[in-house]
Amino acid sequence: MGDGHGRQVSFTWTNGKTATDWMKRRVDSVEGKTIYSHRMSVVEPVFGNIGTNKRLSRFSLRGKHKVQGQWQMFCLVHNIEKLMRYGAVH
Numbered sequence: 001m002g003d004g005h006g007r008q009v010s011f012t013w014t015n016g017k018t019a020t021d022w023m024k025r026r027v028d029s030v031e032g033k034t035i036y037s038h039r040m041s042v043v044e045p046v047f048g049n050i051g052t053n054k055r056l057s058r059f060s061l062r063g064k065h066k067v068q069g070q071w072q073m074f075c076l077v078h079n080i081e082k083l084m085r086y087g088a089v090h
Contacts, residue, residue, distance in 0.1 A: 050074050 026032045050056050056074055059067045 046075075046078060050078055054078070 027036055054074055054077065059070050061067055061070050
């Protein structure tokens with residue numbers, strides 16, 4: 001241990017391509033570009049808002065059930081603020 005020779009693992013498909021090559025091909029496809037282009041407009045701003053504006057950089061509770069409750073509370077606050085700013089969805 002500590003000799004600088006860590007174990008490296010690489011997953012390959014039957015054609016010799018790595019999982020990274022496979023994912024690049026999926027993202028670069030026409031369908032992949034369409035799906036990937038929606039990322040910033042769909043989910044990621046929520047994480048940015050909760051992480052930056054609500055200052056949730058780490059959970060203050062322990063245990064999966066309690067962490068889920070804390071996350072749901074932050075999401076609830078995020079959604080209430082959206083309703084307050086934009087009004088009820090019709």
